Amino acid sequence: MSDSPGLMDAPSFSGCFHCGLPVPEGAQYPIQFEQQARQACCRGCQAVAQTIIDSGQGAYYTHRTALPATPQQAETELAQLGLYDLPEIQESFVRVEQENIREAALILENIVCAACIWLNERHIAGLPGVLSVEINYATRRARVRWDNSRIQLSAILKAVSDIGYIAHPFDPGRSDDVFKRERNTAIKRLAIAGLGMMQVMMYALPTYTATDMTDDVRLLMSWASLILTIPVVVYSAWPFFLGAWRDLKRRMLGMDVPVALGIGTAFLASVYATFSGPDAGEVYYDSVTMFVFLLLAGRFLEMNARRRAGAAVEELVKLIPAATTRLPNWPARDEEQVPVARLAVGDHVLVRPGETLPADGVVVDGDSAVSEAMLTGESLPVSKTLHDQVVGGSLNQASPLVVQVEKLGADTRLASIVRLLDRAQSEKPLIGQLADRAAAWFVGLLLVITTAVGLVWYAIDPSKVLWIVVSILVVTCPCALGLATPAALTTATGRLTRMGLLTTRGHALETLARATDLVFDKTGTLTHGQLSVRRVVPLEGRGEHEVSALAAALEAGSEHPIAKALRTGVAQPPSADQVRNTPGRGVEGVIAGRTYRIGTPAFAARSEQPPAPPQQDGGMSWVALADDTGLIAWFALADTPRADAAASLQALQQMGLRLHLLSGDGEAAVQNTARQLGIADWHAGALPEDKLAYVTSLQQQGRIVAMVGDGINDAPVLAGAQVSIAMGEGADVAQAAADMVMLGGRLATLADGVALARKTQKIIRQNLGWALGYNVIAIPAAALGYVTPWIAGIGMSSSSLLVVLNALRLSDFKSSSHEAAADAQPAYAPGR
Amino acid sequence: MDILLLLIPLSLVLVGVIAWIMLWAARSGQFDDLEGPAHSIVMDDDSPPKTDDRPPP
Numbered sequence: 001m002s003d004s005p006g007l008m009d010a011p012s013f014s015g016c017f018h019c020g021l022p023v024p025e026g027a028q029y030p031i032q033f034e035q036q037a038r039q040a041c042c043r044g045c046q047a048v049a050q051t052i053i054d055s056g057q058g059a060y061y062t063h064r065t066a067l068p069a070t071p072q073q074a075e076t077e078l079a080q081l082g083l084y085d086l087p088e089i090q091e092s093f094v095r096v097e098q099e100n101i102r103e104a105a106l107i108l109e110n111i112v113c114a115a116c117i118w119l120n121e122r123h124i125a126g127l128p129g130v131l132s133v134e135i136n137y138a139t140r141r142a143r144v145r146w147d148n149s150r151i152q153l154s155a156i157l158k159a160v161s162d163i164g165y166i167a168h169p170f171d172p173g174r175s176d177d178v179f180k181r182e183r184n185t186a187i188k189r190l191a192i193a194g195l196g197m198m199q200v201m202m203y204a205l206p207t208y209t210a211t212d213m214t215d216d217v218r219l220l221m222s223w224a225s226l227i228l229t230i231p232v233v234v235y236s237a238w239p240f241f242l243g244a245w246r247d248l249k250r251r252m253l254g255m256d257v258p259v260a261l262g263i264g265t266a267f268l269a270s271v272y273a274t275f276s277g278p279d280a281g282e283v284y285y286d287s288v289t290m291f292v293f294l295l296l297a298g299r300f301l302e303m304n305a306r307r308r309a310g311a312a313v314e315e316l317v318k319l320i321p322a323a324t325t326r327l328p329n330w331p332a333r334d335e336e337q338v339p340v341a342r343l344a345v346g347d348h349v350l351v352r353p354g355e356t357l358p359a360d361g362v363v364v365d366g367d368s369a370v371s372e373a374m375l376t377g378e379s380l381p382v383s384k385t386l387h388d389q390v391v392g393g394s395l396n397q398a399s400p401l402v403v404q405v406e407k408l409g410a411d412t413r414l415a416s417i418v419r420l421l422d423r424a425q426s427e428k429p430l431i432g433q434l435a436d437r438a439a440a441w442f443v444g445l446l447l448v449i450t451t452a453v454g455l456v457w458y459a460i461d462p463s464k465v466l467w468i469v470v471s472i473l474v475v476t477c478p479c480a481l482g483l484a485t486p487a488a489l490t491t492a493t494g495r496l497t498r499m500g501l502l503t504t505r506g507h508a509l510e511t512l513a514r515a516t517d518l519v520f521d522k523t524g525t526l527t528h529g530q531l532s533v534r535r536v537v538p539l540e541g542r543g544e545h546e547v548s549a550l551a552a553a554l555e556a557g558s559e560h561p562i563a564k565a566l567r568t569g570v571a572q573p574p575s576a577d578q579v580r581n582t583p584g585r586g587v588e589g590v591i592a593g594r595t596y597r598i599g600t601p602a603f604a605a606r607s608e609q610p611p612a613p614p615q616q617d618g619g620m621s622w623v624a625l626a627d628d629t630g631l632i633a634w635f636a637l638a639d640t641p642r643a644d645a646a647a648s649l650q651a652l653q654q655m656g657l658r659l660h661l662l663s664g665d666g667e668a669a670v671q672n673t674a675r676q677l678g679i680a681d682w683h684a685g686a687l688p689e690d691k692l693a694y695v696t697s698l699q700q701q702g703r704i705v706a707m708v709g710d711g712i713n714d715a716p717v718l719a720g721a722q723v724s725i726a727m728g729e730g731a732d733v734a735q736a737a738a739d740m741v742m743l744g745g746r747l748a749t750l751a752d753g754v755a756l757a758r759k760t761q762k763i764i765r766q767n768l769g770w771a772l773g774y775n776v777i778a779i780p781a782a783a784l785g786y787v788t789p790w791i792a793g794i795g796m797s798s799s800s801l802l803v804v805l806n807a808l809r810l811s812d813f814k815s816s817s818h819e820a821a822a823d824a825q826p827a828y829a830p831g832r
Numbered sequence: 833m834d835i836l837l838l839l840i841p842l843s844l845v846l847v848g849v850i851a852w853i854m855l856w857a858a859r860s861g862q863f864d865d866l867e868g869p870a871h872s873i874v875m876d877d878d879s880p881p882k883t884d885d886r887p888p889p
Contacts, residue, residue: 118872180864187863191854199847203840217836224840228847 016041018049018164020067033058048164057122064115084153084169084323086339093169100149101131106142106157108135109166116165123163127151142167168321186300193236193293196228197286204286222274225285233267237292239299253443259295261447262473263288269466282467287474287792294801320393320414324358325350327402347405351396357403359392360412365402371395387567438481446476446779453783464785471782475792476775480800484767487807492760495813500743501725501753508739511723513757514704518652518750519695519717521709522663522673523562525727526649526747527639531565531621535636537614540629547633549573551625554589554598562623563587565637566598584664584687586623598625600685605631613666621669638669641676648747649677655754658703662686662694662717691717708742708750725750756813763810767803774799 015022017031017038029046031038033053040046052060084090095103108120117135124133124144129151135142144156160167203221206213240263243256270283326338330348340358343349348364351357357370369381372394381397384390390403393414409415454469493503503509520526538547552570555563557579567573576589576596586599597603601610604624613622614634625633649659661682663670670684683694695717698705707721718724718738726738727745742749778795781787787795857863 184858184863188855188858191858192851195847195851195854199843202843220837220840224844227844231851 016045017061018045033061045164048162051162052119052123052164055123055126057119060115060119063118084157090153094153097145100147101145102148102153103143103145104153104169106144106167106169108142108160109168119163120160120165123159124156127156127159130156186296189236189239190293190296190300193232193289193296196232196236197289197293200225200228200285200289219274222270222283222285225283226271226274229267229270229285229289232289232292233263236296237263240292240295253440253447258443258446258473258476262470263292265466265473266291266470269470284470284474291474291796294796294798297801320412321356321358324355325352330364330402343405343408345405345408349403349405351401351403353396353399355396357390357392357394357396359403359405359409360407360414361390361392361403361405363388363390363401364404366400368396368398368401370401371397442481442775446472449779449783457785468783468785471785471787471792472779475778475782475787475796480771480774480796480803481768484771484803484807485764487804488760488763488767488810491807491810492756492813495811496749496753496756499749499752500746501749502741502743503739504741505739508723509757509760511704512706512725512740512754513761515657515706515723515754517658517660517698517703517705519660519662519691519698519705519707519709519721520679521691521707522661522665522670523639524710525708526645526661526673526677527641531562531637531639532568533565533635534638535634537634537636538632539634540632542632547625550591550596551598551623551633551635553591554579554587554596554625557581558587562621562637566623566635594627596625596627598623600624601631621665641673642745642747644746644748646677648751649679651748651751652754653678655751655758657754660694660698662691664688688716692720695720725753756810759813760810763806767806770806771799771803 017033017040019041021041023039023041027039027041029040029043031040031046031049031053033049038049040049052058090102090104093104097103108116120142121133121135124130124142129147129149131145131147133142133144146153146156157167203225207218207221237260240256240260244260247253247257266284266288270285270288273283321340323337323339324343325335326343327333327348327350328336335350343359349358349361353368363384363386365386367385368383370384370390371381372391384401390401391414392407392412407413450469450472453472454465457465457468489506489509492509496503496509523531533548536544536548538544548566548570549572551566552573553576555566556573556576558581574591576591579587579589581587582599582603585603586597588595588597590596597606601613601622601624602608604626605611606626611624611631613624613636621637621639623635623637624631625635653659659679659681661670661674661677661679663673663682663684664686665684667684670682674680674682683690686694695705695707699722704723705721706723706725707718708725708727709718710727718726723740724738725740725742727742740753774795778787778792782792
């Protein structure tokens with residue numbers, strides 16, 4: 001520190017001049033900045049800083065508000081850059097404009113503040129051959145156009161990595177472009193409606209207030225209003241007419257029907273009044289335009305809320321890298337760079353530290369820590385060693401891994417998570433369907449009431465009929481009824497995904513909020529599921545190694561935690577044939593001509609009176625191994641509860657939920673766990689059928705059961721419970737059957753999930769209550785002729801806007817258990 | 833009051849012009865990023881590359 005006087009001038013960024021990390025003792029990487037020598041921590045930072053300063057963009061260092069990442073990561077990707085020049089790789093993300101003009105969508109990593117955007121824009125735009133560059137601050141996405149005869153894409157990417165950022169191609173084929181187009185159209189419709197509304201209101205206000213207005217001026221104003229309202233009705237309100245037409249074609253009464261009817265009637269009536277002169281009746285142009293504008297504004301807000309929920313999906317999609325290092329002649333170490341699209345199942349890939357795994361697979365060489373944070377929300381890296389499964393999209397952090405590819409593309413876990421999220425967001429939840437049905441009834445009722453009121457008024461005063469009918473149609477607000485549920489649900493789903501609880505079914509939130517009983521599986525749910533063999537007791541004079549090898553051979557194909565534990569530590573198990581798995585009981589198979597059975601004592605010994613394990617103490621599960629002659633060994637397995645299990649369960653109990661523990665394990669182990677975690681209701685030795693029967697009996701008592709579990713043997717009971725939550729680490733079958741998936745394996749998210757689900761339910765009820773209450777007051781008032789069209793417009797629009805704003809409160813939901821974790825995350829996002 | 837006969841048509845023309853500008857702005861991507869420009873306005877790039885006052889290597 002003594003030899004770096006320059007650092008004294010930059011107290012906020014002590015340490016390395018570029019990245020802020022501590023400078024190692026004896027490191028000599030000086031940087032000249034504003035005639036002073038600064039110290040960098042490594043050669044990477046030195047090179048980056050020098051590049052930035054030399055190209056005249058040193059202002060970055062005075063403007064930045066957050067520190068960048070160390071550029072090491074960028075260097076590992078450098079070798080792959082040349083690949084991006086291949087036409088077949090460019091196909092998916094590069095648009096060819098003319099002969100040599102290309103445009104590509106890139107994602108920039110390591111962007112932490114606005115200064116980074118400025119720096120990248122300046123730097124890329126300064127390259128010869130680059131025609132234009134635009135970087136979107138909100139999405140961190142860059143759009144670059146260049147002349148391919150003067151510069152190659154790899155040179156642009158390299159220039160970006162020279163200043164310490166990573167640019168990689170973004171495949172715009174997905175939702176992004178669609179959303180952008182939709183949003184653009186929505187903005188245009190909104191703009192037209194907004195302008196129309198403002199100007200029509202300008203003409204309308206004098207007619208309400210002025211007393212000395214001549215008829216010709218009044219007529220001129222109606223004509224001007226008419227001209228302005230035509231584009232609003234024809235262009236801005238087009239989606240409502242389209243929706244209404246679609247509803248009618250399907251012989252249904254949706255939200256759009258009365259909206260379209262109201263807009264249409266009010267508009268046509270106003271047109272009639274305008275054409276037939278000043279005495280024919282009032283004009284409603286102001287109501288029509290305002291009505292359209294506020295409805296569109298509500299929909300626009302809702303679209304953005306939905307987008308925020310969808311952002312989680314998109315983040316996941318871009319995790320898989322575009323290129324990877326293949327080892328074609330494994331175990332020989334010769335490398336080649338290939339695009340991920342060209343990988344095949346069975347290929348070996350080398351994943352260096354700092355690289356992202358391209359596919360699901362199994363580790364065949366190396367020992368490292370892998371971060372699955374993007375997939376699960378779990379921030380701590382997971383250690384991976386020989387034979388461990390790794391998931392595509394996770395980041396290798398410690399040392400090189402050689403991975404044999406097992407699943408690619410659409411088969412990977414990442415792809416299935418994305419599919420589940422997509423499904424949840426496209427599915428209409430039960431309460432939403434109910435609201436739709438209620439709204440359809442409401443609309444039908446509304447049309448009947450309107451007709452009746454119209455007939456009554458025809459008898460009293462025929463000149464008022466049209467206006468009262470329009471007033472009723474305008475003032476009632478089925479759109480608030482329609483917005484009430486989806487707005488709340490999308491906001492809540494997005495919030496939950498960010499907390500690590502993935503909703504895969506539309507009805508999940510609603511049912512979770514009403515749940516009265518929570519049933520837990522033990523292994524892998526309340527405990528880590530990483531069982532380990534604590535004791536081996538060989539019988540009949542067998543050797544410990546021999547029985548361990550037999551057990552490992554039988555369990556070689558199973559995902560069950562017990563199987564994993566029995567496999568660990570056995571290097572070369574013999575192979576077993578005719579393996580038959582009986583869920584909840586055990587496995588049978590033939591090894592070297594002899595039949596072996598492993599599992600519960602009753603299963604292994606094939607008897608109704610199972611032999612007793614050698615020792616009955618708490619916390620251990622005993623697994624028996626037998627051949628045709630009888631038992632040959634006992635294995636004692638133990639597991640530890642998750643760190644947050646006790647606190648989370650206590651929180652759930654305080655919410656008034658009854659907790660149950662069902663496990664296929666032995667009585668002692670289950671009792672031990674139940675006592676540790678404070679669960680009064682526990683059942684040991686439960687088979688999948690027993691678990692299902694237990695859940696069904698609870699349901700017959702009128703309880704609403706939420707099942708939390710993992711593993712294949714939980715699939716039937718997960719499907720049987722009203723709402724099911726699977727642990728994200730569990731077998732994939734369980735996830736497909738589950739309504740929600742706990743991605744990080746943190747039980748604490750469950751309590752948050754229940755709290756948020758209840759809050760969502762409350763907000764939905766508030767919204768529906770408001771929408772109904774409003775109509776109960778508004779319809780009679782309008783029917784009696786007390787509501788002017790002007791008031792009707794304001795009333796109906798503000799009621800729908802209020803509903804959406806109320807729903808958006810859910811996005812601020814503070815997680816009780818994660819506040820500390822959320823605060824610990826880098827708070828770089830300015831403008832929040 | 834007669835002035836209104838001129839002003840009202842004039843306001844219509846104005847609205848038309850504004851609407852055209854809005855549509856053009858939406859089409860050319862002015863609304864694509866509503867966050868970044870707020871930050872980029874404080875970053876001025878009027879400091880030229882300091883190639884000549886840098887000490888020779």
